[in-house]
Amino acid sequence: MEKRSQWGTRAGFIFAAVGSAVGLGNIWRFPAVAYENGGGAFFIPYLFALLTAGIPILIMEFSMGHKFRGSAPLTFRRLNKKTEFIGWWAVLVAFVISTYYSVIIAWAISYSIFSFNLNWGSDTEGFLYGEYLHLADVPGQTGSLVPGVFIPLIIVWVVVLGILFKGVKKGIEIANRIFIPALVIIFLIIVIRAVTLPGALEGLNAFFEPDFTRIADPDVWIAAYGQIFFSLSIAFAIMITYSSYLPKKSDITNNAFIVGFGNSAFELLAGIGVFAVLGFMAVSQGVAVDEVVAGGVGLAFVVFPAIINEFPALNELFGFLFFASLVLAGLSSLMSITETYVAGLVDKFKISRTKAVLFGGGLAAVISLLYATQGGLYFLDAADYFINQFGVALLGLVEVVLIAWILRRVKNIQTHANEISDIRLGSWWTISLSIITPIVMGYMMFGLFKQNIL
Numbered sequence: 001m002e003k004r005s006q007w008g009t010r011a012g013f014i015f016a017a018v019g020s021a022v023g024l025g026n027i028w029r030f031p032a033v034a035y036e037n038g039g040g041a042f043f044i045p046y047l048f049a050l051l052t053a054g055i056p057i058l059i060m061e062f063s064m065g066h067k068f069r070g071s072a073p074l075t076f077r078r079l080n081k082k083t084e085f086i087g088w089w090a091v092l093v094a095f096v097i098s099t100y101y102s103v104i105i106a107w108a109i110s111y112s113i114f115s116f117n118l119n120w121g122s123d124t125e126g127f128l129y130g131e132y133l134h135l136a137d138v139p140g141q142t143g144s145l146v147p148g149v150f151i152p153l154i155i156v157w158v159v160v161l162g163i164l165f166k167g168v169k170k171g172i173e174i175a176n177r178i179f180i181p182a183l184v185i186i187f188l189i190i191v192i193r194a195v196t197l198p199g200a201l202e203g204l205n206a207f208f209e210p211d212f213t214r215i216a217d218p219d220v221w222i223a224a225y226g227q228i229f230f231s232l233s234i235a236f237a238i239m240i241t242y243s244s245y246l247p248k249k250s251d252i253t254n255n256a257f258i259v260g261f262g263n264s265a266f267e268l269l270a271g272i273g274v275f276a277v278l279g280f281m282a283v284s285q286g287v288a289v290d291e292v293v294a295g296g297v298g299l300a301f302v303v304f305p306a307i308i309n310e311f312p313a314l315n316e317l318f319g320f321l322f323f324a325s326l327v328l329a330g331l332s333s334l335m336s337i338t339e340t341y342v343a344g345l346v347d348k349f350k351i352s353r354t355k356a357v358l359f360g361g362g363l364a365a366v367i368s369l370l371y372a373t374q375g376g377l378y379f380l381d382a383a384d385y386f387i388n389q390f391g392v393a394l395l396g397l398v399e400v401v402l403i404a405w406i407l408r409r410v411k412n413i414q415t416h417a418n419e420i421s422d423i424r425l426g427s428w429w430t431i432s433l434s435i436i437t438p439i440v441m442g443y444m445m446f447g448l449f450k451q452n453i454l
């Protein structure tokens with residue numbers, strides 16, 4: 001059997017973990033979620049969720065991966081024979097996400113090429129219904145493959161699987177060491193341009209204006225927890241897998257703080273950039289900022305192209321930089337999520353990495369073609385909804401309850417982390433994991449259950 005791979009350097013691991021965390025969730029999800037849930041006041045529940053769930057779970061997952069040195073299924077099996085299935089559940093969620101996350105990166109590749117002569121056209125609604133996606137009229141109808149999506153999608157998979165073939169140190173680590181610094185530089189350029197646009201201040205005022213009455217609303221807290229989970233890539237098997245490649249001597253707790261705060265810093269930066277640009281758009285059209293607020297696919301592929309068309313200068317360049325940043329952020333996340341099932345297959349079936357990448361990644365690539373058809377966006381929405389509602393949050397809750405209450409391993413994991421880390425974990429960590437997070441997440445899941453099933 002091959003010896004377990006290892007990161008070459010501590011920075012390599014941190015870049016890879018940040019690369020996984022920083023993704024589309026930071027760029028198009030956070031700004032809209034914060035705005036809709038109290039603006040400046042959202043930072044209170046958000047920080048609470050980061051400190052009581054995000055970073056504590058990150059520390060827990062890092063410790064588990066490091067201690068048991070396995071992909072998620074193997075780690076859960078080593079924890080207790082009966083819990084291996086939880087690891088597979090996480091792997092399955094990761095697999096499904098990778099099939100559509102890849103498609104969004106493919107769109108961003110096309111759009112970064114279109115930027116050179118603003119080829120997305122002046123009517124940017126065309127993304128959905130016109131020239132680009134050729135969306136089918138009937139939801140659920142597959143239709144034919146859309147060439148403009150198909151070709152970049154193949155490129156995405158060739159790049160990601162090519163990197164994974166090379167392994168942890170020579171592939172994932174090196175790629176993230178290039179992608180992440182490049183992403184930070186590109187993003188800073190965009191944000192500086194954004195905040196110096198006329199109207200930027202209006203946008204920022206709208207974003208940061210606190211509505212403290214919203215803090216009493218449970219939905220706002222749910223939104224904060226949901227954002228933290230998705231954004232930090234926790235309860236996805238990813239962070240367990242990545243930390244299983246850590247060398248024996250690793251300061252786990254410190255790494256978790258760097259990754260947690262690094263991801264949030266990027267989120268804040270994205271919020272500032274996005275709202276500065278929205279402010280520019282609102283002012284140039286003479287409307288209020290809240291009339292132009294958008295998130296998700298609509299923000300990135302419809303609203304932003306329209307705004308970039310109106311930039312005073314260098315529109316092509318800024319269009320390219322914006323979509324290139326989506327591509328870099330997306331690829332580093334897709335790499336991590338694909339690695340979780342590659343590692344799961346290697347550990348379970350004792351096959352080589354090459355075979356695991358071919359079978360696992362290859363199957364995901366083939367399935368992803370479904371979303372490159374005319375009905376693609378409908379399937380994508382459905383898959384995304386299902387995964388977010390029932391996959392991630394529930395899995396996070398199960399994971400925490402299992403460790404804290406069923407197997408009672410909190411002390412055990414705490415000792416492991418404390419042996420190798422500078423920062424000592426005390427009652428903040430144990431109380432967050434065993435009391436605060438299960439209560440808040442249990443309440444969240446109960447609410448979702450009521451909404452969807454009862």
Ligand code: PHE
Pocket residue numbers: 020021022023024025026097230231232233236238333334336337
């Ligand atoms: N953390 C990523 C983001 O913020 C999302 C993601 C989750 C990516 C899970 C991969 C796996 O976009």
Ligand code: NA
Pocket residue numbers: 020021022023025026230231232233263
């Ligand atoms: Na993120």
